[in-house]
Amino acid sequence: MSFKDTLESGKFVVTAEVGPPKGTDISVMKHDMELLKGKLDAVNVTDNQSAVMRICSLAVCKLVLEHGLEPILQMTCRDRNRIALQSDLLGASVLGIRNVLCMTGDHVSAGDHKSARPVYDIESVQLLQVVNALNNGKDMSGNDLKGATSFFQGAVVTPESNPLEPQLMKFEKKVKAGANFFQTQAIYNIDKFKEFMAFARQFPVKVMAGLVVLKSAGMANFLNNFVPGIKVPQDLIDEMKAAGKEKALDTGLNITARHIRQLKDEKICDGVHIMAIGMEDKVPTILERAGLL
Amino acid sequence: MIITKKKDRSKLLKTLEGYNSFYLIGCSECASLCGTGNEEALKEMAEDLKAQGKTVTGMIVPKTGCQTLGTKVELKKDKDALDKADAIVVMSCGAGTQSAVEIYPDKAVYPSNDTSFLGNMTRFQMFDERCSLCGDCVIDKTGGICPVTNCPKGLLNGPCGGTKDGNCEVSDEIKCAWVRIYERQKKLGELDKMKEILPPKDWSAKQGPHKLYTRADAAEGDKKSKDKK
Ligand code: SF4
Numbered sequence: 001m002s003f004k005d006t007l008e009s010g011k012f013v014v015t016a017e018v019g020p021p022k023g024t025d026i027s028v029m030k031h032d033m034e035l036l037k038g039k040l041d042a043v044n045v046t047d048n049q050s051a052v053m054r055i056c057s058l059a060v061c062k063l064v065l066e067h068g069l070e071p072i073l074q075m076t077c078r079d080r081n082r083i084a085l086q087s088d089l090l091g092a093s094v095l096g097i098r099n100v101l102c103m104t105g106d107h108v109s110a111g112d113h114k115s116a117r118p119v120y121d122i123e124s125v126q127l128l129q130v131v132n133a134l135n136n137g138k139d140m141s142g143n144d145l146k147g148a149t150s151f152f153q154g155a156v157v158t159p160e161s162n163p164l165e166p167q168l169m170k171f172e173k174k175v176k177a178g179a180n181f182f183q184t185q186a187i188y189n190i191d192k193f194k195e196f197m198a199f200a201r202q203f204p205v206k207v208m209a210g211l212v213v214l215k216s217a218g219m220a221n222f223l224n225n226f227v228p229g230i231k232v233p234q235d236l237i238d239e240m241k242a243a244g245k246e247k248a249l250d251t252g253l254n255i256t257a258r259h260i261r262q263l264k265d266e267k268i269c270d271g272v273h274i275m276a277i278g279m280e281d282k283v284p285t286i287l288e289r290a291g292l293l
Numbered sequence: 294m295i296i297t298k299k300k301d302r303s304k305l306l307k308t309l310e311g312y313n314s315f316y317l318i319g320c321s322e323c324a325s326l327c328g329t330g331n332e333e334a335l336k337e338m339a340e341d342l343k344a345q346g347k348t349v350t351g352m353i354v355p356k357t358g359c360q361t362l363g364t365k366v367e368l369k370k371d372k373d374a375l376d377k378a379d380a381i382v383v384m385s386c387g388a389g390t391q392s393a394v395e396i397y398p399d400k401a402v403y404p405s406n407d408t409s410f411l412g413n414m415t416r417f418q419m420f421d422e423r424c425s426l427c428g429d430c431v432i433d434k435t436g437g438i439c440p441v442t443n444c445p446k447g448l449l450n451g452p453c454g455g456t457k458d459g460n461c462e463v464s465d466e467i468k469c470a471w472v473r474i475y476e477r478q479k480k481l482g483e484l485d486k487m488k489e490i491l492p493p494k495d496w497s498a499k500q501g502p503h504k505l506y507t508r509a510d511a512a513e514g515d516k517k518s519k520d521k522k
């Protein structure tokens with residue numbers, strides 16, 4: 001069953017990420033894909049994540065397809081103007097890529113080509129509208145397409161942003177613009193997430209909770225201090241500390257697995273999106289411990 | 294006003310190496326407020342050139358450097374000194390520099406400044422960028438605060454996920470433009486405007502070079518607004 005059908009059937013879905021490598025050596029990525037095959041409903045392919053130049057997400061999505069997994073093409077507005085974005089979307093469509101996640105994208109100042117000129121010709125909300133138009137056989141200028149696309153489109157939201165209200169307003173705009181599903185920024189506080197879901201449930205969209213695996217107490221502190229919109233609660237930091245160096249990663253995997261179980265058992269959201277950041281090979285372990293394999 | 298910064302002086306002197314005599318042109322408007330094209334700045338430049346063994350045949354701080362017509366009239370008065378100079382150094386913005394290029398098509402003209410942005414002077418010689426001349430103003434929808442300029446991503450539909458405690462993803466030192474817009478619209482009871490999806494920008498209005506904007510265009514604008522009433 002396709003990712004779209006699975007999500008719409010009400011089954012609890014699981015996605016993870018594949019980060020395209022920087023360079024043409026794709027052996028590790030291939031190995032990860034083999035490992036993840038059959039265990040996920042779809043795989044996100046990041047688009048020059050953190051504005052660091054890597055293999056393009058479109059090419060890697062095609063590799064993902066060839067490896068028997070279903071890709072979600074992440075598309076940011078940072079590096080392409082509206083002509084290039086639409087052209088890539090048409091390209092993705094003919095390559096058999098059916099899911100697209102529309103995002104604005106981290107600013108170039110975060111990446112490894114700081115002197116680049118960022119584009120941002122359009123932005124996430126507008127990109128969602130563009131995908132809608134392409135699905136309806138029209139380009140952004142209203143020209144007819146010879147053959148429409150049929151994308152299932154997603155967007156992102158940061159449920160722990162401060163201040164929150166403008167983010168919620170933007171969430172609503174994304175729904176209006178045609179988002180079918182959302183993947184959230186990493187969440188760690190399930191009770192707080194429930195509050196967000198109470199808001200999100202007013203809208204006819206599916207929401208997948210974003211989960212980032214903790215590797216150490218230090219990483220938790222780093223996320224709190226430097227990554228906007230992520231808040232690791234003190235009890236989790238304490239749990240990581242108590243585990244000590246040797247057990248830290250194992251404990252991190254357990255925490256993620258525990259959260260997945262709770263999110264699923266209490267039917268809090270429609271699925272999870274696991275961001276293992278360089279530890280894609282640990283995803284099967286997490287799924288096993290969460291009782292999903 | 295147009296914000297200018299002095300070019301690195303030793304690099305500029307290197308550029309000017311091949312010439313022996315100079316005429317200096319400043320500007321009494323923006324470049325004077327920036328301290329890059331006022332009388333004092335011109336005198337300093339003259340000193341530096343003299344120290345290199347060069348001659349300065351004359352200097353002027355015209356009323357408005359980018360007002361080509363008026364500047365032409367003012368320069369006429371100093372024709373001799375200008376004729377004697379091998380090159381002109383213009384100490385205004387890039388527009389003022391090109392006035393001189395237009396008035397003196399046969400003479401070398403060099404800028405002494407880098408032109409940075411259109412800004413507001415918020416304190417003495419402290420400037421804030423507020424408008425990037427996009428040609429299609431949207432601040433009627435955004436509480437009078439320009440996201441095209443103040444948000445590094447130029448977002449038109451709300452904050453990105455990178456905003457951190459009200460500050461911008463790009464720098465902790467600037468407040469997120471969209472948090473400012475949100476706070477202002479909330480205060481004014483205009484949050485409804487933030488709920489409206491703004492369409493992609495029409496960048497064709499920004500793409501240069503622009504056609505001439507004439508008196509007739511201004512009259513046309515007046516007529517249109519009267520018709521609307
Ligand atoms: S929207 Fe355009 S014209 Fe209006 S203030 Fe911003 S940059 Fe200037």
Ligand code: SF4
Nearest residue numbers: 444453461462469470
């Ligand atoms: S944090 Fe705010 S100002 Fe900065 S890029 Fe994001 S939306 Fe724009």
